[in-house]
Amino acid sequence: MFPRVTFDPGCSHALPLTPDVPTCSVMEESSSSTRRSEQEEEMEKQTEKTVKKRSKEEEEEEEEVFTFNKKCTEEEEDLSDSEDSVFSGLEDSGSDSEDDEEDEEEEEGSADEKAQNAEYLKVEPEQTPQIKEEEEKKKGAVTEGEEEKQEDEYQHDSSDEEDIRNTVGNIPMEWYKDFPHIGYNLDGKKIYKPIRNKDELDDFLDKMEDPDYWRTVHDKQTGSDIVLSDEQVELVNRLQRGQFGDVNFNEYQPQVEFFSQDVMLHPVTNRPADKRSFIPSLIEKEKVSKLVHAIKMGWIKPRRTEDASRGRYYDLWANEDSSILARHKMHLPAPKAPLPGHQESYNPPPEYLFTDEEHALWEQQDASDRKLPFVPRKFSSLRQVPAFPRFLHERFERCLDLYLCPRQRKMRVNVNPEDLIPKLPKPKDLQPFPTTQSLVYRGHSGLVRSISVSPSGQWLASGSDDGSVRFWEVRSSRCMRTVPVGGAVKSIAWNPNPLVCLLAVAQGSVVLILSPSLADRQVILSTERLLSGQREAESVEEAGPVKWSDVEGEELSQGIRLKIQHPKAVHQVTWHAKGDYLASVMPDHSSHLQVFIHQVSRRRSQNPFRKNKGLVQCVSFHPVRPYFFVGTQRSVRIYNLVKQEMTKKLQANSKWISSMAVHPGGDHVICGSYDCRLSWFDLDLSTKPYKMLRHHKKAVRGVAYHRLYPLFASASDDGSVIVCHGTVYSDLLQNPLIVPVKVLRGHVITHDLGVLDVTFHPTQPWIFSSGADGTIRLFT
Amino acid sequence: MGGLQKKKYERGSVTNYITRNKARKKLQLSLPDFRRLCILKGIYPHEPKHKKKVNKGSTAPRTFYLLKDIRFLLHEPIVGKFRDYKVFVRKLKKAYGKTEWTAVERLKENKPAYKLDHIVKERYPSFIDALRDIDDSLCMCFLFSTFARTGKCHVQTIQLCRRLTVEWMNYVIASRALRKVFISIKGIYYQAEVMGQLVTWLVPYQFSHDHPTDVDYRVMATFTELYTTLLGFINFRLYQSLNLVYPPKLDIKAESELKEEDDEDYAMNSESYLEKLSALSTSLARMVSTAEEEETELDKFPVEEEDLEKMEAREKEQKEQETQKKLFEGLKVFLNREVPRESLAFLIRCFGGEVSWDKSVCIGSTYEVTDETITHQIVDRPNVDKQYINRYYIQPQWVYDCVNAKILLPVEDYFLGVTLPPHLSPFVEEKEGDYVPPEKLKIMALQRGEKPANEQEEEEEEEEEEDDEEEEEDENEEEEDADEEVEEKNLKKMEEQRSQGKSLPVKVTAGKVKVDNPARLEQEEKAEEKRLAIMMMKKKEKYLYDKIMFGKKRKIREANKLTAKRKAHDDAEKSKKKAKK
Numbered sequence A: 001m002f003p004r005v006t007f008d009p010g011c012s013h014a015l016p017l018t019p020d021v022p023t024c025s026v027m028e029e030s031s032s033s034t035r036r037s038e039q040e041e042e043m044e045k046q047t048e049k050t051v052k053k054r055s056k057e058e059e060e061e062e063e064e065v066f067t068f069n070k071k072c073t074e075e076e077e078d079l080s081d082s083e084d085s086v087f088s089g090l091e092d093s094g095s096d097s098e099d100d101e102e103d104e105e106e107e108e109g110s111a112d113e114k115a116q117n118a119e120y121l122k123v124e125p126e127q128t129p130q131i132k133e134e135e136e137k138k139k140g141a142v143t144e145g146e147e148e149k150q151e152d153e154y155q156h157d158s159s160d161e162e163d164i165r166n167t168v169g170n171i172p173m174e175w176y177k178d179f180p181h182i183g184y185n186l187d188g189k190k191i192y193k194p195i196r197n198k199d200e201l202d203d204f205l206d207k208m209e210d211p212d213y214w215r216t217v218h219d220k221q222t223g224s225d226i227v228l229s230d231e232q233v234e235l236v237n238r239l240q241r242g243q244f245g246d247v248n249f250n251e252y253q254p255q256v257e258f259f260s261q262d263v264m265l266h267p268v269t270n271r272p273a274d275k276r277s278f279i280p281s282l283i284e285k286e287k288v289s290k291l292v293h294a295i296k297m298g299w300i301k302p303r304r305t306e307d308a309s310r311g312r313y314y315d316l317w318a319n320e321d322s323s324i325l326a327r328h329k330m331h332l333p334a335p336k337a338p339l340p341g342h343q344e345s346y347n348p349p350p351e352y353l354f355t356d357e358e359h360a361l362w363e364q365q366d367a368s369d370r371k372l373p374f375v376p377r378k379f380s381s382l383r384q385v386p387a388f389p390r391f392l393h394e395r396f397e398r399c400l401d402l403y404l405c406p407r408q409r410k411m412r413v414n415v416n417p418e419d420l421i422p423k424l425p426k427p428k429d430l431q432p433f434p435t436t437q438s439l440v441y442r443g444h445s446g447l448v449r450s451i452s453v454s455p456s457g458q459w460l461a462s463g464s465d466d467g468s469v470r471f472w473e474v475r476s477s478r479c480m481r482t483v484p485v486g487g488a489v490k491s492i493a494w495n496p497n498p499l500v501c502l503l504a505v506a507q508g509s510v511v512l513i514l515s516p517s518l519a520d521r522q523v524i525l526s527t528e529r530l531l532s533g534q535r536e537a538e539s540v541e542e543a544g545p546v547k548w549s550d551v552e553g554e555e556l557s558q559g560i561r562l563k564i565q566h567p568k569a570v571h572q573v574t575w576h577a578k579g580d581y582l583a584s585v586m587p588d589h590s591s592h593l594q595v596f597i598h599q600v601s602r603r604r605s606q607n608p609f610r611k612n613k614g615l616v617q618c619v620s621f622h623p624v625r626p627y628f629f630v631g632t633q634r635s636v637r638i639y640n641l642v643k644q645e646m647t648k649k650l651q652a653n654s655k656w657i658s659s660m661a662v663h664p665g666g667d668h669v670i671c672g673s674y675d676c677r678l679s680w681f682d683l684d685l686s687t688k689p690y691k692m693l694r695h696h697k698k699a700v701r702g703v704a705y706h707r708l709y710p711l712f713a714s715a716s717d718d719g720s721v722i723v724c725h726g727t728v729y730s731d732l733l734q735n736p737l738i739v740p741v742k743v744l745r746g747h748v749i750t751h752d753l754g755v756l757d758v759t760f761h762p763t764q765p766w767i768f769s770s771g772a773d774g775t776i777r778l779f780t
Numbered sequence B: 001m002g003g004l005q006k007k008k009y010e011r012g013s014v015t016n017y018i019t020r021n022k023a024r025k026k027l028q029l030s031l032p033d034f035r036r037l038c039i040l041k042g043i044y045p046h047e048p049k050h051k052k053k054v055n056k057g058s059t060a061p062r063t064f065y066l067l068k069d070i071r072f073l074l075h076e077p078i079v080g081k082f083r084d085y086k087v088f089v090r091k092l093k094k095a096y097g098k099t100e101w102t103a104v105e106r107l108k109e110n111k112p113a114y115k116l117d118h119i120v121k122e123r124y125p126s127f128i129d130a131l132r133d134i135d136d137s138l139c140m141c142f143l144f145s146t147f148a149r150t151g152k153c154h155v156q157t158i159q160l161c162r163r164l165t166v167e168w169m170n171y172v173i174a175s176r177a178l179r180k181v182f183i184s185i186k187g188i189y190y191q192a193e194v195m196g197q198l199v200t201w202l203v204p205y206q207f208s209h210d211h212p213t214d215v216d217y218r219v220m221a222t223f224t225e226l227y228t229t230l231l232g233f234i235n236f237r238l239y240q241s242l243n244l245v246y247p248p249k250l251d252i253k254a255e256s257e258l259k260e261e262d263d264e265d266y267a268m269n270s271e272s273y274l275e276k277l278s279a280l281s282t283s284l285a286r287m288v289s290t291a292e293e294e295e296t297e298l299d300k301f302p303v304e305e306e307d308l309e310k311m312e313a314r315e316k317e318q319k320e321q322e323t324q325k326k327l328f329e330g331l332k333v334f335l336n337r338e339v340p341r342e343s344l345a346f347l348i349r350c351f352g353g354e355v356s357w358d359k360s361v362c363i364g365s366t367y368e369v370t371d372e373t374i375t376h377q378i379v380d381r382p383n384v385d386k387q388y389i390n391r392y393y394i395q396p397q398w399v400y401d402c403v404n405a406k407i408l409l410p411v412e413d414y415f416l417g418v419t420l421p422p423h424l425s426p427f428v429e430e431k432e433g434d435y436v437p438p439e440k441l442k443i444m445a446l447q448r449g450e451k452p453a454n455e456q457e458e459e460e461e462e463e464e465e466e467d468d469e470e471e472e473e474d475e476n477e478e479e480e481d482a483d484e485e486v487e488e489k490n491l492k493k494m495e496e497q498r499s500q501g502k503s504l505p506v507k508v509t510a511g512k513v514k515v516d517n518p519a520r521l522e523q524e525e526k527a528e529e530k531r532l533a534i535m536m537m538k539k540k541e542k543y544l545y546d547k548i549m550f551g552k553k554r555k556i557r558e559a560n561k562l563t564a565k566r567k568a569h570d571d572a573e574k575s576k577k578k579a580k581k
Helices: A029-059 A061-078 A080-086 A094-108 A111-126 A129-145 A151-156 A200-209 A230-240 A282-297 A356-364 A391-404 A521-540 A554-558 B012-016 B020-027 B031-041 B067-074 B077-097 B101-109 B117-123 B127-132 B135-145 B155-175 B217-241 B252-262 B269-278 B305-325 B341-350 B397-405 B438-447 B455-500 B518-535 B539-580
Strands: A181-184 A190-192 A216-219 A224-227 A437-442 A448-453 A459-464 A468-473 A478-484 A489-494 A503-507 A510-514 A547-550 A560-565 A572-575 A581-585 A595-599 A604-606 A616-621 A627-632 A635-640 A645-651 A657-662 A668-673 A678-682 A691-693 A700-705 A711-716 A720-727 A737-745 A755-760 A767-771 A775-779 B017-019 B064-066 B178-183 B187-194 B197-204 B332-335 B354-357 B376-378 B392-394
Touching: A391 B031, A391 B135, A391 B217, A448 A767, A448 A775, A459 A489, A459 A503, A468 A489, A489 A572, A503 A572, A554 A560, A572 A616, A581 A616, A616 A657, A627 A657, A635 A657, A668 A700, A668 A711, A691 A737, A711 A755, A711 A767, A720 A755, A720 A767, A737 B518, B012 B017, B012 B067, B017 B020, B017 B067, B020 B031, B020 B064, B020 B067, B031 B067, B031 B077, B031 B117, B031 B217, B064 B067, B077 B101, B117 B217, B127 B197, B127 B217, B135 B155, B135 B197, B135 B217, B155 B187, B155 B217, B155 B269, B155 B341, B178 B341, B178 B397, B332 B341, B341 B354, B341 B397, B397 B438
Parallel strands: A448 A489, A448 A755, A657 A700, A700 A755, B332 B354, B332 B376, B376 B392
Antiparallel strands: A181 A190, A216 A224, A437 A775, A448 A459, A459 A468, A468 A478, A489 A503, A503 A510, A510 A560, A547 A560, A572 A581, A581 A595, A595 A604, A616 A627, A627 A635, A635 A645, A657 A668, A668 A678, A678 A691, A700 A711, A711 A720, A720 A737, A755 A767, A767 A775, B017 B064, B178 B187, B187 B197
16 A cells, blocks of 8 residues: 655655656645645735735834734634744755755756756845745645655754744744843844834835835844845745746646556555554454354354356246146136227227217216227327327236236126027917907997907907997907996906806996897897796895895896896906806905805805905806816915815915916916016916916906917007917826917007907907907907 | 034135235235235135125125135245345344444345246246236236336346347247237237247337326336246247247357447447347347258148048148248348337348348348348338339338238338328127228238229229118118008008097098018018017026127127218218319
8 A cells, every 4th residue: 555645736845766766656636736725825815914014014113013913813823834934033044945945856857957946046045034934834834734754854854943043932022022132042142123213204214215115024023124135026926926936836737647556566655564553453353253253143144145046047847747736726817908909009990980979978988987998099100109108007907907806707608699599389380379450349438348258259248448338249340239337347257158148247336147139049048047047046035245136127128137236346257167156356455255156047146255365356267177266466276166175375476466367178377467477377287387478568467268279368558469379288297388479469558558358269269359449359 | 402503604605715904914924015925926816706605794895815825825935035025124224224334235235035936837837828828927028128227116127128028029030920910009019829829918119108106116016027037937948949049149140240340339248239139130049050940741640521621721721821921031121210120120020021220220230221122111201302213112001911911912002101091900800790891801802812903992882882772772671661651550540530430431442462572571470480489588598688689789789880980981081082173
């Protein structure tokens, strides 16, 4: 190591080395320049002060004390390092000057400038102590500032052996103000003040007369006046201008790099190494022992060797062993990001661009509702395509999806919708069934609630809200008779016995038995006989809730033969297949008097139920066996009339049963309900519906079976009649086949009511329907 | 009443799931560490089938992990590393607080680090598994390689991503695996077929990103950590499979050529090597210097007749692919400085073309603009000052469209200043009933080898005719409908009159002979049959059927909408043209 030494170019330094040997000291450009400027400032101050001081001296002697004092203090403050040099006497010692000389020489670094030096030498003795002072001060600064110096300099160091003529030391000279001397010389003799008898006037005269007055300076140390030489004045001027004292000094000499990256042969100093550099450091020892302890204890780990394999790639799948288990079965790989469509193109076809409305809609929509997460845009060339502003977002969202989104395996249904449609026999193969509307029976002014076809199939009876019962000839659609009954007809039923021609009509709380006499004589006779048989039994009749009465007068001529007075409004009437028994329904929540079974031949009525089991909607007789079907609101009960007990209860799975029909075989029942359903019960199978058909859009009002053909139909408020094929097999193992074959439309919906009743022709595959529009239609 | 009462939620599906917080507690990890672990190990939440049961009767939204997954995480060595890191951070903080700089230095040297090799191997037990899942890693690496070298993530990561992506691209070039490419508004999509797997990745445009504040870069950085490891191993394996030297090296010949030219311009050799690689203009060095890859022909096995067709189809496909691979062979392309160099160079080299660019654009240019043998110059500016006669000046879209069409498209549509035809996505595969843009039809016709000339007007005319026919049909239908309506009205009127009891003016008019179209009748019959059959469907099936039909109808509606839009647009264009004339 070379000691790093900075040298001040302002003063000279003697180096023991010859100039041709590469020097090893460095002048740091920056530090030297700053120092140089500092010293210049100091020098300036000095000179200023002296000049000021002189002028002050001229003014007042009394003040001088003060100024001296002040100056000294100032000096103490400013130039604390050059204290002793201040008191170095008037003349410089030879050695000092030599020293300077040498310094100069070293600085110039060239021998051929000796001439100049000689001049300088000549000038030297004339130099005033002021200048010496400056020089010395500089040197002092250097000596103080530098720790290490060349040997030479120690030898010639003159700071403490200066040639001082006045030995008073560094004291304010005002202390000697009152004395005749100003100090003592080396021999201890007093140095007397020069005789100063100059007063103001002398001073003034001097000023006026003496041409050298301006260059005369008062030395307060010796008390004498000194006239500055030309060189000295020049020097002062140069210093005032902030230039170097030495004229020949080149302030911009080329810099010599003392310390370079090259290792040098010789050290910069030959100062012997310190002792401490040979003795092991205790502090270090302590530190090392601490570290050793920490390493032993494992607190400090040795420096990790740089892992060479890190960041290196190798054949990871070289041996595809199955030792590493594949992830368990529940692993769901993340779905791949969807591939872009035409919309995402930078130059999409024009149809994919948004119109204004679409764009507005897109803006309005919530980000999650949008079909596209971006607005398609079109650029005419590739260079115009900007960066996608949401690119980072989309990447980030993908990341979030990958690690945050719960995954679930969802089976995608990949079925051909055609396969879902059940394979049914073609309707064409299931003919005959009604297909077209062939006749319309017009005449009623109110909605036609109920229709019934005579067992012969020749006549059709209809009861309407306009208070009339009409009889129509089926083939001609002619209205044969109109019987006013004086109130809305709720239900109408033709006696199924072909030997009798009777009609039951429910109107208000009365059930009328009508004999329309629309048959051949034989039939009319047998009807008369049946009715007359009633008369015989009349006397037997007991007084009950139901009153039978004969009709007389005009009504008789209309064909009304009997009136059965009920306690409440009758909603439905239905005949037993034999034609002797007649059931009537009076729906009522509270009483058990809801159903009556009348025997026409004996004019007898009875209430089969002792208990109220819910609101009765409709009743029906079993076509062959002594069973009685009662449709309540949610279920159908089947009673055995002989044993007088309930045999079955069918759950309809619907809210409100509206109508019911029994298959002519007697083993199947269909129920229509107000909640648009039609349920088919197979009595042998279960009490639950075998099939629920939701074909209708609105409430089902009426259902009917065909007596001969495997057909059934349902009428609904949506104005349609749906005819279904329903084959019942005698084989118990085979379930009935139900196929809808035709949707018949024709009725106009009035007051939200469409088709109210439907019934089949007894022998032909024809169907009659009555609607709220006051018409009856025949579909064949 | 014997036996212990069974407690609820102690058996069944509850035992298979664990909530996130519980999992975190079980693993004794902080949320960020847990997140990092989940990302690295590929653990994700599962949606239980019966959420309420698993959630112990509550319906609060919670994420559930499989208990098995969490147990599996318990034994992960990386968890220990996470804890070490936590300790490391604590120590470092302490050292900073005490201003013990030597300790800081020492700690930093011993920063705990972990490797993800075993995780990659565990997540992807076989190479094909890894290849299948490479899409996201490619996208992420390409994104990270475009990041600025400051700020958002470590410079090393960015450099590594860049290196890996360059390696990947070089592999794709060497294996000629690229299949499809698509310029979207987001960036450029590429699809390559690597070892039978379709790999799709998206490269953003080369612009600086304005980093949004609502993006968590730590998450992305964790993913990138895993992805770079995965991609590195995949690259290694792929290079090996092609007999290429793995950290990729340029071909010796090419290298020497490049060296001569550019050594002065690029200071650091190590840096410029990656640059040279990323220039994509030279082929890579091979381990065994085989002269040419020998095409192994498949041996023909005697096959059954069923498979014969399949085989033929496969062979045909293969042939097509072979021709596609040599699409640009023999072309000498020069890229102007305004076109995206990397993308185009990649494409052209993938299909066997030669490519070069201005020397000042990038290192690795192989010939100058002045080269007389250049066949195509790709330009993306309105005009060029000095044009050479013997080459085409075309816009960049031509290259992309050619790749997708698998044939060299006619260059006329892509000349300078010409309005470009729309750029279509190659990823859309139209099924029956979907809307197909007319441009696609045109390209398909070209692919079939039909004559491209004077097609436009003819097509238009045809279209018009078709339209007219359709319209006529429509009109016919409408007329018929109208007839029916009129009849109905008449009938109704009559009915009304009748019901009102008015006597009709009895009049016999000559009836029209109603011609029944037998075909139509049949159709109607069938439709009715179907309707009736649908009525008989079960509830569940009906629901499904309705849903499917709804989807189908919506699709048709959308296709119709697009067609209508296109038609309106074309009409507008036509009228504009006419107005100009």
